[in-house]
Amino acid sequence: MSFVSRKSKNKTKVGTTSVSGQAQRLAQFGPPLLLEGEDAAACDEFLARIRAAVDPVDIIDDMFIADVVSLEWEVLRWRRLKLNLIRTRGLKALESFLAKKLDCDLYYDLYSEHFAADLTKILQDNLPQDEADPAQTLACRCAQAEADAVDKVNEILRSIRRNMGFEGYALDMNQILHRAQAHKAEELVQEYVRGEPDAVTLVHELLSGAGVSMDALVADELQNRDYLDCIERIDRLTTIAENRRNASLREIDRRRVVLGQALRRGVQEIEDAEFKVIQTTPSKRKDAA
Amino acid sequence: MTSKSKIKANRANARASTGPRTVQGRARAARNALRHTLSLPVCSNPALSEEVETLAREIAGPDANAETQDLARQVAEAQIDLRRVRYARHKLLSDALADPWQEVLRSLLRKNAPNPPVLMALNPTPQGPHKFATILSQQAKQLLAMDRYERRALTKRSRTNSP
Numbered sequence: 001m002s003f004v005s006r007k008s009k010n011k012t013k014v015g016t017t018s019v020s021g022q023a024q025r026l027a028q029f030g031p032p033l034l035l036e037g038e039d040a041a042a043c044d045e046f047l048a049r050i051r052a053a054v055d056p057v058d059i060i061d062d063m064f065i066a067d068v069v070s071l072e073w074e075v076l077r078w079r080r081l082k083l084n085l086i087r088t089r090g091l092k093a094l095e096s097f098l099a100k101k102l103d104c105d106l107y108y109d110l111y112s113e114h115f116a117a118d119l120t121k122i123l124q125d126n127l128p129q130d131e132a133d134p135a136q137t138l139a140c141r142c143a144q145a146e147a148d149a150v151d152k153v154n155e156i157l158r159s160i161r162r163n164m165g166f167e168g169y170a171l172d173m174n175q176i177l178h179r180a181q182a183h184k185a186e187e188l189v190q191e192y193v194r195g196e197p198d199a200v201t202l203v204h205e206l207l208s209g210a211g212v213s214m215d216a217l218v219a220d221e222l223q224n225r226d227y228l229d230c231i232e233r234i235d236r237l238t239t240i241a242e243n244r245r246n247a248s249l250r251e252i253d254r255r256r257v258v259l260g261q262a263l264r265r266g267v268q269e270i271e272d273a274e275f276k277v278i279q280t281t282p283s284k285r286k287d288a289a
Numbered sequence: 290m291t292s293k294s295k296i297k298a299n300r301a302n303a304r305a306s307t308g309p310r311t312v313q314g315r316a317r318a319a320r321n322a323l324r325h326t327l328s329l330p331v332c333s334n335p336a337l338s339e340e341v342e343t344l345a346r347e348i349a350g351p352d353a354n355a356e357t358q359d360l361a362r363q364v365a366e367a368q369i370d371l372r373r374v375r376y377a378r379h380k381l382l383s384d385a386l387a388d389p390w391q392e393v394l395r396s397l398l399r400k401n402a403p404n405p406p407v408l409m410a411l412n413p414t415p416q417g418p419h420k421f422a423t424i425l426s427q428q429a430k431q432l433l434a435m436d437r438y439e440r441r442a443l444t445k446r447s448r449t450n451s452p
Contacts, residue, residue, distance in 0.1 A: 028344055030372050033379040036386045059347050060450065063368060070375070084418035230422045233429065240436065244443065251447065 028059075029066040032073065043073055054252060057259065064248045064255075071245035078238040082231060086218060089227060091189050093217040094203070098185035101206045103178070111184035116143035118176050118183070119153065126160045126171075327377055327438045331370045341365045360449060367446035374438045381431060385424040 032043045047069045056062045102111055116139045123135035141149035150173075157171050164171070191199030207213060222228055291299075309318045331337045341362065349361035425432070 028340075028347070029368075030376070033375060035379070035383055059344075060364075081418055081421055085422055088418055226426075230426060233425055234422070237425075237432075247443070247447070251450070 029063065033070065034073075035077070038077070043069070046073070061252065061255065064252050067248040068245055068252070071241045071248065074241040075238055075245060078234050078241065082234045082238070085230065085234070089221045090214060090218040091193065093221050094192070094214065095182075095185045095189045097210070097212070097217060098188055098203070098206060099178075099182045101210065102181040102184055110188075111180045112143045114183045114187075115177055115180035116140050118180055119143065122160075122171060122176065123153070123156065127156070327374055327435065331366050331373065337369055337373065341369050344368060363449040364446060367442050367449060371439065371442040371446065374435055374442055378432065378435045378439075381428060381435070382424065385428060386421065 032040065032047070034040055034043060047065075050065055050069055051062075054061065054065055056065055101107070119139035119142060120136045123139055127135055138149055138153060142153040154173060157173065160171050188199050188203065192203045222231070309315050326334075331341060342365075344365035345358065345362040348364055349358045353361065
């Protein structure tokens with residue numbers, strides 16, 4: 001998870017005056033509490049923009065600003081975590097959906113290369129060194145479903161399983177095919193995320209063919225109790241941070257009202273002292289008239 | 290009315306069932322309050338106490354009267370307490386993010402699991418947001434406790450800070 005500062009065109013102008021005094025004051029509230037992968041520069045920029053917008057008059061204002069920044073950062077952290085969690089779970093669900101869908105002759109061409117590569121590796125790892133080279137040829141022929149090659153590979157796999165015992169359980173043609181499908185599904189998801197047109201079209205085709213959508217896959221995932229608990233926990237943390245941030249904002253508002261009233265009183269007192277009430281004296285011209 | 294013999298027996302029984310008995314148990318119980326030290330008042334720590342005084346002076350200003358100074362000290366104390374709680378929570382999360390399996394292993398060992406490394410091998414390490422979500426669920430109790438301390442400090446600060 002990472003936070004990257006986005007350069008906005010409509011930024012609040014950041015004041016540069018008395019930076020050392022401000023820094024000294026802010027140092028009393030400690031450095032920003034960032035977690036692994038979070039962008040310290042973005043957090044500093046955020047703090048500077050808030051300070052410029054609020055224009056603190058004393059250390060109490062600074063205290064609430066530090067609070068607002070830290071809590072808003074936390075809100076962003078939890079929201080991003082929730083979003084990433086839902087997104088990765090959704091993509092994982094898509095991956096298993098695709099792996100299941102690929103288990104069909106129609107899409108064999110899509111993962112035949114992965115199958116050949118996996119098979120080659122298995123044969124090379126388990127056959128004597130002098131037979132390693134024909135392993136690739138044999139795997140490619142087997143991937144093209146040449147009957148004699150398939151038989152030979154099956155025979156080799158059987159003998160490997162016999163020698164390996166329990167550990168060799170995965171060395172079965174079907175298992176290797178499933179792994180190749182899973183591998184291809186993973187690759188397709190990555191291409192889909194990158195927005196590669198072929199992958200996007202294929203994924204949409206497969207989804208609409210099965211009458212499901214990405215949203216439906218994500219919703220299916222939500223039926224998992226642990227996952228739902230996790231989302232609820234993150235929502236709770238977000239709400240707590242939001243409420244505390246809003247309370248700090250209200251404190252700033254309240255202080256501004258008090259400050260405003262005090263300033264008004266002060267201005268009034270100064271004006272009262274400066275200007276005396278002029279006594280109205282009867283005009284001579286009027287008297288003359 | 291309870292008879293004298295019954296009271297005597299109750300007292301004897303109570304003495305026999307109070308607190309941990311083993312040396313290790315007693316040592317562990319003795320450290321309960323010091324686990325994250327958040328239950329201790331800020332002023333019990335000399336370094337924090339000094340920070341409270343500095344912040345209080347800054348809040349009260351140079352010509353403050355005794356009452357203002359006292360209020361400023363209360364605000365400063367709540368603020369430093371708040372910072373202490375937030376640091377503790379941050380440390381808890383960042384330590385777990387740096388090494389999440391350490392805690393999993395510890396919890397498995399606590400539960401006397403037969404073979405923790407094998408169990409860990411069967412459950413692949415969560416990555417990215419799953420890692421963070423797993424930590425949140427593992428540390429839920431601790432985080433809840435810290436949230437209570439944070440709420441307490443915030444209430445104290447806002448009560449003192451009100452006009």
